[in-house]
Amino acid sequence: MNNDNGILLESGTNELEIVEFEVCGNKYGINVIKVKEIIQPVAVTFIPHAHEHIEGIIQLRGEVLPLVDMAKVLGLPGGKTGETDKYIVTEFNKQKVVFHVQNVTRIHRISWEDIEKPSDMYQGGSSQVIGVIKINGEMILLLDFEKVIVDINPESGIHIGQIKQLGKRERSEKRLIVAEDSPLLRKLISDTLAEAGYDAVEFFENGKQALEFLENQADEVAAGKGAQLLITDIEMPQMDGHHLTKRVKEHALLKNLPVVIFSSLITEDLRHKGDEVGANAQVSKPEIAELIKHIDQFVL
Numbered sequence: 001m002n003n004d005n006g007i008l009l010e011s012g013t014n015e016l017e018i019v020e021f022e023v024c025g026n027k028y029g030i031n032v033i034k035v036k037e038i039i040q041p042v043a044v045t046f047i048p049h050a051h052e053h054i055e056g057i058i059q060l061r062g063e064v065l066p067l068v069d070m071a072k073v074l075g076l077p078g079g080k081t082g083e084t085d086k087y088i089v090t091e092f093n094k095q096k097v098v099f100h101v102q103n104v105t106r107i108h109r110i111s112w113e114d115i116e117k118p119s120d121m122y123q124g125g126s127s128q129v130i131g132v133i134k135i136n137g138e139m140i141l142l143l144d145f146e147k148v149i150v151d152i153n154p155e156s157g158i159h160i161g162q163i164k165q166l167g168k169r170e171r172s173e174k175r176l177i178v179a180e181d182s183p184l185l186r187k188l189i190s191d192t193l194a195e196a197g198y199d200a201v202e203f204f205e206n207g208k209q210a211l212e213f214l215e216n217q218a219d220e221v222a223a224g225k226g227a228q229l230l231i232t233d234i235e236m237p238q239m240d241g242h243h244l245t246k247r248v249k250e251h252a253l254l255k256n257l258p259v260v261i262f263s264s265l266i267t268e269d270l271r272h273k274g275d276e277v278g279a280n281a282q283v284s285k286p287e288i289a290e291l292i293k294h295i296d297q298f299v300l
Helices: 145-152 160-166 183-195 207-216 218-222 241-250 271-276 288-299
Strands: 015-023 026-031 035-039 054-060 063-069 086-092 095-101 103-111 129-135 138-143 176-179 201-204 229-232 259-263 281-284
Touching: 015 086, 015 095, 015 138, 054 095, 063 145, 086 103, 086 145, 095 145, 103 129, 160 183, 160 288, 176 183, 176 207, 183 201, 183 288, 201 207, 207 218, 207 229, 207 241, 229 241, 229 288, 241 259, 241 271, 259 288, 271 281, 281 288
Parallel strands: 026 138, 063 095, 176 201, 176 229, 229 259, 259 281
Antiparallel strands: 015 026, 015 103, 035 086, 054 063, 086 095, 129 138
């Protein structure tokens, strides 16, 4: 499968397409716009002393790419490559990574509203599950592939140290709204914004909650007394960042509120989707220093 994919979906519809795959008989999903292609297993070169989740490296049309064993990531028994095994070639966070799974079954088109947030009781602090999808009496677990990569290579994530390059910072009372579903990233973004001088920040778990908050204070926003900037992820249960941006820009009182999309899905192929819904800027994770520069630009 080559992916000219969910790029075909109209921007801002609050829908997504997921690739359903299997590992040890369990069903999982990945957003199709992360997927470049799905290939048959190829020769793998073992890398000494690599992270335990790295199966090795492969060569694909001249590129050398890391291969991640999803069975090991999920704490499931691995084994020899079977007849149905596939390699999912992905691109996000401005990097390409290949994931080894035991089968790829189908593509589903669903609404973000149909994705349930995992319960804290069974999710745990180290879970890679960001959503539960019920389809035809079965459950598909939507996985946080950004966390999978950060667990393997922590340096690929957001770091407060990235703010140091911006030099001495003054404190700001400007009010920011952030929509981000990952508890880990909310904490990292909070810490880095505070380091950059932005302390008045309100966080929401998804676009729906952020929109309800903004609509309730729309008069204040329009008068320049409420929130002064919205930062949003794209992939979020209930309401994604593109739909949130579209709703804000279509609102009579909120339309002038600057919106910065901060997501692992900002690529040259996908940037047009944010443009179509009216985003003022788009920054790829984990480039937090670049995000701060845009915040400075819009809230001065």
